Structure formats: structure tokens, C-alpha cells
Amino acid sequence: MQASTQVLSHVDGSSTVLSNGTKVICSVSGPIEPKARQELPTQLSLEIIVKPAEGVQSTREKLVEDQVRAVLTPVLARYLHPRQLVQICFQVLEAGERVEYTVKEVSVCVNAAILALIDAGVPMLSMGCGTSLGILRENGQIIVNPSFEQLEQCESVHVCCLELGTDVEKNVEVRNVLLLDSVGSFSETQLFQVLEAGEKECIRLYTEMRQTAKEKVARDFIWKG
Amino acid sequence: MSQLLLPGDLIKGNETSDEEISAGPGVYCDPVTQELVATHAGIEVVTETKKGHAVYVNYNSRRYIPAVGDLVVGVITGSFGDSYRVSLSNFSNPVSLSFMAFPNASKKNRPTLKVGDLCYARVCSAYKELEAEIECMDSTKGQDAGFGLLDGGMIVETTLAYARELLFNESYPLLNILGKLVEFEVAIGVNGIVWIKTDEVKTTLACYRAILACQDIPPNQFDKTIKQIFNDTLKSSD
Numbered sequence: 001m002q003a004s005t006q007v008l009s010h011v012d013g014s015s016t017v018l019s020n021g022t023k024v025i026c027s028v029s030g031p032i033e034p035k036a037r038q039e040l041p042t043q044l045s046l047e048i049i050v051k052p053a054e055g056v057q058s059t060r061e062k063l064v065e066d067q068v069r070a071v072l073t074p075v076l077a078r079y080l081h082p083r084q085l086v087q088i089c090f091q092v093l094e095a096g097e098r099v100e101y102t103v104k105e106v107s108v109c110v111n112a113a114i115l116a117l118i119d120a121g122v123p124m125l126s127m128g129c130g131t132s133l134g135i136l137r138e139n140g141q142i143i144v145n146p147s148f149e150q151l152e153q154c155e156s157v158h159v160c161c162l163e164l165g166t167d168v169e170k171n172v173e174v175r176n177v178l179l180l181d182s183v184g185s186f187s188e189t190q191l192f193q194v195l196e197a198g199e200k201e202c203i204r205l206y207t208e209m210r211q212t213a214k215e216k217v218a219r220d221f222i223w224k225g
Numbered sequence: 226m227s228q229l230l231l232p233g234d235l236i237k238g239n240e241t242s243d244e245e246i247s248a249g250p251g252v253y254c255d256p257v258t259q260e261l262v263a264t265h266a267g268i269e270v271v272t273e274t275k276k277g278h279a280v281y282v283n284y285n286s287r288r289y290i291p292a293v294g295d296l297v298v299g300v301i302t303g304s305f306g307d308s309y310r311v312s313l314s315n316f317s318n319p320v321s322l323s324f325m326a327f328p329n330a331s332k333k334n335r336p337t338l339k340v341g342d343l344c345y346a347r348v349c350s351a352y353k354e355l356e357a358e359i360e361c362m363d364s365t366k367g368q369d370a371g372f373g374l375l376d377g378g379m380i381v382e383t384t385l386a387y388a389r390e391l392l393f394n395e396s397y398p399l400l401n402i403l404g405k406l407v408e409f410e411v412a413i414g415v416n417g418i419v420w421i422k423t424d425e426v427k428t429t430l431a432c433y434r435a436i437l438a439c440q441d442i443p444p445n446q447f448d449k450t451i452k453q454i455f456n457d458t459l460k461s462s463d
Contacts, residue, residue, distance in 0.1 A: 012286065012288045013287075029288075029316065031288065031290070031317075032316040032317055033316060033317060033318045075232075075233075077253055077264050080253070080353065082354050083318075083354070118231070118232060118265075118266045120286060120287070120288065121265055121284055121285070121286025121287075121288060123232070123251075124232035124264055124265075125232070125233060125253065125255075126232065126233035127231065127232055127233045165234065165262070166233065166234045166235065168237045210231055213231050214229055214231075216266065217229060217266055217267055217268065219441075220267075220284075220285035220384070220386055221283075221285065221386065222441065222443050223390060223397070223443060224227075224268075
């Protein structure tokens with residue numbers, strides 16, 4: 001995964017993430033004043049917009065928006081900003097998959113959103129990480145973060161997003177499963193294998209994202225040396 | 226080097242001693258488990274207080290959230306019955322500035338600010354569920370302390386951590402370097418708006434450029450960069 005933050009200047013937070021042929025740019029504005037219909041009396045409301053790499057928004061992008069919302073809602077400290085709005089925009093630059101699939105875009109959007117939310121300073125209770133997985137048709141092997149070609153050869157494809165944090169002793173802890181979405185035919189044992197491989201990959205991505213966030217903090221406080 | 230905290234990192238509370246911990250910005254106390262968790266990415270700051278110690282996360286962002294006691298620069302966006310509506314940052318909820326929150330205010334003596342005017346003020350009430358309120362006098366100390374209309378000049382939009390550094394860190398060299406080159410007036414709001422005014426447009430512009438440029442460089446390069454900017458700006462013919 002290649003990631004960078006602070007790429008846009010007119011929004012509060014932004015990031016780009018490139019992962020095995022899928023590239024997404026994300027912007028976050030907030031907490032800002034919501035429209036009357038978006039306002040929630042006790043908590044922060046989220047507006048999520050996904051723009052595809054080709055063509056205009058369709059029901060496919062609505063699916064991606066809904067899945068990203070399901071991941072972000074529990075990790076945000078929503079009750080700290082009642083009657084406010086956070087606007088999260090994604091522009092997919094390179095899809096890295098055929099329009100039949102959304103797994104790669106969903107997982108990359110989740111990672112990009114978390115980094116942009118950190119950049120914007122929106123309060124979060126944990127970090128979220130997402131990865132895509134595929135099970136090969138011929139030998140049932142699990143491929144983590146498949147490429148465009150590998151995706152074509154898969155019997156089933158999966159997205160796995162986990163809620164992660166660090167405990168008092170600085171150990172990484174997995175706190176919850178935020179999203180597990182699967183398309184295709186697969187068995188129960190295979191699903192457990194997918195979860196296991198997904199967990200390993202998410203923990204690896206988590207350490208990578210911490211590094212990106214660390215670089216951001218160093219740039220923010222450049223006068224502290 | 227100070228400790229880095231990221232969202233989701235648990236903060237060690239001393240359970241054995243009955244010392245009190247005060248949680249500041251960037252630290253969230255879970256209402257159910259009573260665990261302390263960081264909510265922002267930044268530097269952990271622990272300070273000793275009379276009762277125990279205080280923990281907060283020093284983080285940078287661009288979006289200002291009002292907090293009591295903050296000094297801010299706002300733009301008047303409207304006036305209603307007995308208060309002004311003031312914007313502290315674009316797209317954020319507006320805050321209100323009462324006509325009575327000025328020095329020597331009375332029912333008959335109305336302040337004379339217009340829509341579009343800049344004012345320097347102090348946040349006097351900030352509940353997360355309610356509209357924040359600001360005032361142009363320090364009601365805790367009594368009299369006016371340089372608050373009110375900012376006439377002329379120019380504003381620079383900076384990040385919040387940089388604005389705090391300019392306002393609170395007296396050893397930060399930027400303003401001293403500028404002061405040696407030109408005479409100026411400055412008002413720094415922790416909402417990331419810095420107002421600066423000099424006698425000439427050219428020097429104001431040079432100050433504007435210098436403040437923006439120094440946001441992204443370490444202090445040991447300030448001297449060179451600022452001199453360069455002043456030379457370029459003052460010599461340009463148009």
C-alpha cells in the first residue's frame with residue numbers, strides 16, 4: 001500500500017491510497033454545519049460520496065457508499081459533535097477491477113477514509129482497516145489483495161474490514177469485525193480461512209497506516225524538530 | 226522525544242493510586258468502561274496539576290471547534306435583534322456575539338460593527354449541543370483587552386497548531402524576525418486566522434507571504450526565507 005496525506009489544500013483532510021492497481025483520492029470536511037435534513041439531534045451525521053473512475057454514479061457506487069458508511073460509523077466518536085456533519089468524498093482514480101466487482105474499491109476507500117479522517121482531526125475511537133481477498137477457482141488458494149488478473153480467476157471474492165487499536169502495553173488489538181462481504185460460492189471453512197488471512201493483512205496494513213500518520217504528525221509539528 | 230498517539234490508542238491511567246487524571250482535548254473517556262482512549266493523531270502531553278495530572282493530545286487540524294477562553298478572529302455575517310452572527314471558519318456553525326458583550330455596553334449604546342467586519346473576540350460559552358458565544362471583552366477579568374473591530378490589514382489562514390504556536394510560544398522566532406524588518410500590528414486567533422496590518426500594502430503582502438511560508442519550514446530557515454520574501458515583494462514593480 002502506498003499512502004499519503006494532506007494532498008488537497010481546500011479541505012480539512014485528504015489522502016490518496018494506491019494498492020495493487022486500485023487508486024483512490026479521499027477528502028474530508030468537517031465537522032461542519034449540516035443541511036436541515038442531514039441533522040441528527042444527538043450525534044454526528046456522515047455524508048459519503050463515491051465517484052467512479054469511469055462514467056457517472058450508479059447503484060454500484062451507492063453500494064460502495066453504504067458499505068463504507070457501515071465501516072466508518074462505529075469507529076467515529078459520533079457523540080462528541082452532535083448536530084454536525086462530516087462530508088467524505090472519494091474519487092476513484094484507477095478501479096483495478098471490472099465493474100462487476102467492488103471489493104478492491106471498498107477496501108481501498110476504507111483505508112483512504114481513515115487516513116483522511118486522521119488528517120482532518122475528526123475524533124475516532126479506533127482505527128479501521130480493510131483488505132480484499134479472493135479464493136482461486138482451480139486450487140482453492142486464498143489470495144490476499146488480488147490483482148486485476150487474479151480477481152478474474154477467483155471462485156469467490158471477499159472484503160474484510162476490522163476495527164483495530166493499541167492497548168496500554170502498545171500491543172495491536174483487534175476489537176471488532178466491521179465488514180465481511182462475500183460474493184461467489186465458498187464453504188464455511190473457507191470463510192474462516194478468509195477471516196484468518198484478512199486479520200493478518202489488516203494488522204499489517206494497520207502498522208503501515210500508523211507510519212503514514214506518524215509522518216503526518218512530524219510534518220504538522222515541523223518546528224518541534 | 227515525546228510520545229506519539231493515534232486514534233484508538235488506550236492511555237495508561239494509574240489505577241493503583243487514587244490520583245485524579247484530567248482529560249483534555251483529544252482524549253475520550255468511555256462513559257461505560259471509563260477507559261481513556263486517544264481520538265486524534267498527535268503528541269501526548271502530560272502535565273502535573275495540583276490534584277494529579279492532566280493528559281491531552283496536541284494535534285493539528287484545519288477545522289476549529291470553539292472552546293471557552295479561546296481568542297478568535299471572526300467575520301460578522303449578520304445581525305439579529307440583540308446579537309451579531311459571527312463566522313469563525315467557513316462552513317462551520319456560526320457563533321453569536323451579543324450587543325451587550327462590549328465594554329461600556331448598555332441598552333442605548335449599540336456597537337457599530339457591520340456585516341463583513343473582522344473582530345477579535347474571546348469565546349465565553351461553548352457547549353457542544355448549543356450555539357457558541359463570543360464576547361469583545363474579558364468578562365472574567367473585567368475590562369477590554371484589545372478586543373473589537375480589526376480595521377484594514379489582511380488575514381492569513383493557517384493551520385490551528387501553527388496559530389497556537391504563534392500565539393502562545395513566546396520563543397517562536399517568526400514575529401521577532403518580522404518585527405526587525407517592519408512595524409506591524411497583529412491579532413492571532415486560535416481558529417487559524419491571523420490578522421496583520423502594516424502601514425504599506427507591500428509590506429503587509431510580504432508579511433502575509435512570510436507567515437504562510439514559515440508554516441512548512443523549521444525555525445532555523447526562517448531568517449533566510451523571510452529576507453528572500455521581503456526582497457522579492459518589495460522590489461517587484463507592479
